[in-house]
Amino acid sequence: MSQWPITLRRLLTPSLTEAAPPASAEGIAALAASVEAAAKKRLGRSLALRAVDAGSCNGCELELHALANVFHDLERLGLKFVASPRHADVLLVTGPIAANMREALHRAIDATPDPKWVVAVGSCAAGQGVFAGAHGVVGALSAVAPVDLVIPGCPPTPAQLLGGLRCLLDS
Amino acid sequence: MSAMADDLLTYLAPATIVTWHRPCTRFELDQPAWRQLVMQMEQADWSLLALWADPDWIHMALRDEVEGGVAVASCPVVDGAYPAVSPVRPGAIRLERAIRDLWGHRAEGAVDTRPWLDHGRWPDRQPFSAQPVATPPDAATAEPYPFLPVTGDGLHQVPVGPIHAGIIEPGHFRFTANGETVVRLEARLGWVHKGIEGLMQGQMPADAARLACRISGDSAVAHSLAFARAAEAAADIRPPPRADWLRAVMAELERIANHLGDIGAVCNDVAFAFMHAECGGLRELCLRAAADCFGHRLMFDQVVPGGIASDIDADRVGILRRLVHGIRPQFRRLVDVYDGQASLADRLVGTGTVSPGLVHRFAAGGYVGRAALRAVDARKAAPYPPYDKLDWPIPLFGEGDVNARVWVRIREVEASLDLIDQLLDGLPSGPVATAMPARGGEGLALVEGFRGEIMTWVRLDHAGRVARCHPRDPSWFQWPLLEAAIEGNIIADFPACNKSFNCSYAGVDL
Numbered sequence: 237m238s239q240w241p242i243t244l245r246r247l248l249t250p251s252l253t254e255a256a257p258p259a260s261a262e263g264i265a266a267l268a269a270s271v272e273a274a275a276k277k278r279l280g281r282s283l284a285l286r287a288v289d290a291g292s293c294n295g296c297e298l299e300l301h302a303l304a305n306v307f308h309d310l311e312r313l314g315l316k317f318v319a320s321p322r323h324a325d326v327l328l329v330t331g332p333i334a335a336n337m338r339e340a341l342h343r344a345i346d347a348t349p350d351p352k353w354v355v356a357v358g359s360c361a362a363g364q365g366v367f368a369g370a371h372g373v374v375g376a377l378s379a380v381a382p383v384d385l386v387i388p389g390c391p392p393t394p395a396q397l398l399g400g401l402r403c404l405l406d407s
Numbered sequence: 408m409s410a411m412a413d414d415l416l417t418y419l420a421p422a423t424i425v426t427w428h429r430p431c432t433r434f435e436l437d438q439p440a441w442r443q444l445v446m447q448m449e450q451a452d453w454s455l456l457a458l459w460a461d462p463d464w465i466h467m468a469l470r471d472e473v474e475g476g477v478a479v480a481s482c483p484v485v486d487g488a489y490p491a492v493s494p495v496r497p498g499a500i501r502l503e504r505a506i507r508d509l510w511g512h513r514a515e516g517a518v519d520t521r522p523w524l525d526h527g528r529w530p531d532r533q534p535f536s537a538q539p540v541a542t543p544p545d546a547a548t549a550e551p552y553p554f555l556p557v558t559g560d561g562l563h564q565v566p567v568g569p570i571h572a573g574i575i576e577p578g579h580f581r582f583t584a585n586g587e588t589v590v591r592l593e594a595r596l597g598w599v600h601k602g603i604e605g606l607m608q609g610q611m612p613a614d615a616a617r618l619a620c621r622i623s624g625d626s627a628v629a630h631s632l633a634f635a636r637a638a639e640a641a642a643d644i645r646p647p648p649r650a651d652w653l654r655a656v657m658a659e660l661e662r663i664a665n666h667l668g669d670i671g672a673v674c675n676d677v678a679f680a681f682m683h684a685e686c687g688g689l690r691e692l693c694l695r696a697a698a699d700c701f702g703h704r705l706m707f708d709q710v711v712p713g714g715i716a717s718d719i720d721a722d723r724v725g726i727l728r729r730l731v732h733g734i735r736p737q738f739r740r741l742v743d744v745y746d747g748q749a750s751l752a753d754r755l756v757g758t759g760t761v762s763p764g765l766v767h768r769f770a771a772g773g774y775v776g777r778a779a780l781r782a783v784d785a786r787k788a789a790p791y792p793p794y795d796k797l798d799w800p801i802p803l804f805g806e807g808d809v810n811a812r813v814w815v816r817i818r819e820v821e822a823s824l825d826l827i828d829q830l831l832d833g834l835p836s837g838p839v840a841t842a843m844p845a846r847g848g849e850g851l852a853l854v855e856g857f858r859g860e861i862m863t864w865v866r867l868d869h870a871g872r873v874a875r876c877h878p879r880d881p882s883w884f885q886w887p888l889l890e891a892a893i894e895g896n897i898i899a900d901f902p903a904c905n906k907s908f909n910c911s912y913a914g915v916d917l
Contacts, residue, residue, distance in 0.1 A: 237743035239681045252688060287574045291599045293913045295624025295705055300574050301668070302694070305687035319572035334916075335528040336598045337577060340569050366617050370602035371534040391624065393704060 253309045256402065257395050263385055263403035281405055282314040286324035286348065287357075290341045291331030291373060295391040296358040300328065302394045315401055321347040326404060329381075330391075332360040332367040333374040345381055353384040353404055357397070362388045415453050415471035418444075419478055428849040429640040433466070433479040441465075441482035442490045449495045454770035454783075455884075456853070457862045458492060458502040459877035460510040462537060465489045466877075468851065468862060470770075470788070477789060479851060479864070484512050491517040498769045498884045501915075509604070511536035521553060524597040524916065535605055557583040557591050565898065569598045576912035580901075587897040592890045600916040607876045612638040612712040612843050612865075615873045619863070620707050622878050623914035628654075628661040629856030630878060630914075631710035633863035636791065637876075638712040640850025641867045642843055648835040650714035651792040656727065656830045657697075657706050657715075658854075659823040663734075664693040665857040666816040666823075669909050673813055674745070676902040677754040685741055689734055696730040699723065714840025724831055731824050738824075742817055755810040759892040759904035762807060771884045773859025774815040775908060779807035785855035797829050809907040819857075845871035858882060858911065880914030 287300055303310040304317070318324050321344045329341065345354065356377040359365045363376025377383050387400035422434035436444065448469075456468035456477065465482045482489050491514035492499040503514040504523035511533035514520075525532060527550060531539035557564075562583050569577035579595040603622060607615040612635075619634030620627045632654055639646060646654075671686030694704040700723040701709045702716075709716045745751060761771075763780040770776075772783055784801050786794040802818030804811035847869040854861045859881030868874040889908045893901055 237740070237747045239744045239748075242685065242740060242744070243681070288570055289574075289576050289599065291601055292576070293621040293624040294576055294911065295621065295627070295707070297574050297576065298625060298668075298705065302687075302691060305691050306684055307688065307691050317574060321570075331599065332601060334599050334601055335530075336524075336526045336600055337569065338528065340577065340598070344570055366621055367601045367603070367606065370606045371531065372529055372600045372602040390621075390707065391705070393698075 252306045253312070254307055256308075256313055257399040259402035259405070260396070260399035263387070263400045283316075283325045283401075283404055284318040284323050285315055285326045285328055285401075286318055286321045286344070287328045287330070288321075288341055288344050289330050290337040290361070290377070291334030291367070292358065292360060293331075296330035296360075299391045299394055299397060300330075300357070303397055308394045308398065310398065310401070313398070313402065314405060321345075322349065324348050324352070326353045326355060326401075328355050328357045329361050329377050330357045332365050332370070333377060333380055335372050335374055338374060338380060341380065354381055355385045355387060355400070356383050357387050358392055359388050359390040362386045364388065365390065413451050414474050414476070415451070415469055415478055416474070416476045418447060418451070419480060422480070425481075425849065427847065428479065428851070429643060431477045431479065431851055433481060433849065435481045438482060438485055438490060441480065444480055445490055445492055445495055448492075455492065455496040455498050456770070456860075457864065457877065457879035458499050458506070459864065459879070460484075460506045460512055460535075461875060462510070462535075465506070465512060466864070467492060468864070472783075475788065477851070477853070487511060488513040488515045490515055493518040497887065501883065501887070509533065509535045522550075524600045526552075526597055534602065552595060554581050554593050554595075555591070559585070559590070561585050562590060578912050582898055582901075584898055587899070589893050589896055589898055589901070592893045592901075594886060594890060596886070596912060597916050599913050603878075603917045604876060607873050610873050611871065612642075612867070612873060615876060616711050617708055619876070619878060620710075622917065623880060623911040624705060624707075625665055626661070626856045626858065626861070626880070626911065626914065627705050627707050628657045628710055629854055629861055630863070630880075631708070632658060633852045633854040633856075633861040633878060634865065634876065635710050635712045636852035636854060637850040637863040637865040638843065638867065638873075640852060641848040641865050642712075642846050642850070642871065643848060644713070644841060644844065646714040647838045647841055648792070649718070649837045650839045652830055652834050653715050653719065653839060654710050655793050655797075656827055657701060657709060658856075659826045659830070660693055660697055660727075661706060662857040663820050663823045664690050664697070666820045667693065667738075669906060670745070670813055670816055670820075672909075673755070673809065673903055673906045674751060676906050677751065679748065679751055682741065682745065685737075689737060692730060692734065696726055699726050711840070713843045714838070716840075718839045724834070727827060728831060731827050735824050738820060745813070745817070752810070754900070755808070755813065755903060757806075757808050757810075758900050759809045759896060759907060760807045761888050761892045763805065765888060765891055766807065769884045769888055771859070771888055772881050773857070773885070774812045774819070775885045775888060776859065777802060777815045778804045778811035780805050783860065785853040785860040788860075789853055791852075791854070793830065793833070796833065797826060799826050799829075809903055812907040843871060845869075847871070856881060858909070859885070878917070880911050882910035882915045886910045886915065
């Protein structure tokens with residue numbers, strides 16, 4: 237069977253994609269202090285995102301993936317995931333910063349052209365995760381790199397992620 | 408030791424029995440007896456379930472593949488060493504290397520003595536040993552990692568990772584290729600090692616369960632369940648029947664959601680985005696139902712030692728029934744699409760093949776095993792409640808390729824949808840949790856996650872705190888087979904091969 241009957245049905249029924257949540261208030265307040273207006277102007281209203289897992293349990297990655305599904309469709313907001321930090325405006329860092337990933341994370345941050353934003357995604361990168369104190373973790377992302385935005389949650393839901401990311405577009 | 412016995416439990420019977428280990432038996436051996444056991448394993452069909460360490464002991468869980476019996480054998484560490492298991496069970500290679508890195512115990516006669524989890528970046532080397540050694544703070548002192556040699560004309564290497572192009576966990580893949588064809592793939596993992604086992608020590612089971620849940624986020628229910636069942640076995644209690652049944656509802660929902668994601672992602676890796684979009688939508692419906700019924704999209708922290716975190720009412724049972732009945736016809740149409748696409752068959756049939764012999768040698772479970780004639784499923788092999796009261800088929804394929812691993816998932820989605828119906832039909836009434844007593848003991852649990860069989864071992868001290876926990880993710884025995892699967896394939900087919908395995912990085916790095 238071909239995929240066309242299902243595609244046709246999709247074309248004839250209402251879209252599954254839902255209205256995106258507004259920018260989260262806490263996120264905007266935090267951003268205002270850290271991001272210069274000039275940077276915002278240059279980045280415009282379209283942002284390239286690059287995810288870096290620095291010790292996550294992979295729960296955050298599942299929800300980052302969910303941003304691309306038909307219900308959330310983040311590309312309509314001008315947000316898209318790119319394959320290289322060299323193409324990215326925003327680094328989304330997850331996990332409690334495993335010591336083994338520290339150098340790779342720094343290389344990814346260095347490879348991302350300025351102006352750039354570094355976002356701590358999830359409670360672990362925010363420094364409130366369950367792995368704090370383990371022998372193989374460094375701790376919060378802010379301990380190893382300047383952080384522009386924090387999106388907490390274990391893991392943050394797609395709605396929380398979108399609300400956080402919209403701060404970068406709307407602020 | 409009766410040297411002739413082929414039955415695992417008969418063979419181990421003369422050894423000292425540890426009376427506080429449940430539900431299977433743990434036997435304490437001396438080093439000569441352990442060495443003999445390893446020799447016996449060369450001919451006996453006993454699969455390695457796990458190999459883990461204590462400050463003074465090495466433990467090995469085995470299953471008799473013929474008789475079905477499970478037992479733990481323990482060997483004292485003498486002068487920092489124990490006889491290696493890897494010469495007869497290649498699945499032990501990485502486990503021995505991890506034990507060396509964390510505890511300092513040397514496996515004498517080991518197949519591979521390179522470090523595994525230790526990349527020279529922790530404050531201390533051998534952090535779980537009695538005398539950890541401080542690592543010099545300068546990262547440049549980390550020893551270079553020697554990849555296995557590959558020789559021949561016209562070879563080139565492609566290093567990939569630890570950071571990959573997609574939203575994937577970190578790992579390093581070293582491809583050696585001749586033109587497009589992969590001659591050898593060697594994975595180097597350990598990048599997301601945190602030290603979960605160390606962190607669990609001294610915690611009450613309820614707190615340690617939050618860590619167990621986050622061993623591998625995609626298997627939150629399965630790992631929580633394995634930990635809870637092991638802790639309950641150690642404390643010698645049983646959760647109420649309703650908790651068992653609701654745990655199974657969550658476990659099957661997790662299996663469906665992950666399989667849907669994987670089926671779509673494998674197709675996406677060969678550029679059939681339609682399937683990815685459709686399966687991603689169905690997966691999202693599962694996560695939303697999970698959030699509505701259990702309060703969390705990935706059902707984190709819902710399975711706890713003693714039972715489950717909260718009960719569900721009739722309305723929520725209705726949500727789950729509507730989910731199952733909504734997904735079933737949509738999924739059936741997608742299976743027809745998958746089955747009918749020549750472009751998918753062209754890329755996925757005969758790609759990334761693992762032989763039944765290799766799968767058996769590594770005792771690989773889940774869709775990796777069941778795509779290559781290894782039928783072991785913890786829900787049937789050692790049925791835990793409520794699976795002893797349920798009826799469903801175990802899909803089995805023989806081709807061992809990417810396509811077969813997709814078909815195992817397809818059949819398991821169908822079976823799990825039916826299982827949820829059965830579970831909701833038979834849901835017993837009553838409480839959903841019982842208190843964990845402050846009691847010591849040791850427990851072992853085998854639980855079937857979406858990837859395969861998880862084995863978790865827990866020791867509780869006299870106050871009921873976790874003295875030691877070892878969770879063995881199914882990926883330990885699947886990752887090495889990915890290296891075999893890709894041999895002779897082209898590099899461009901690696902993403903589909905890798906996704907068809909979908910091994911956990913976090914689950915083995917711990």
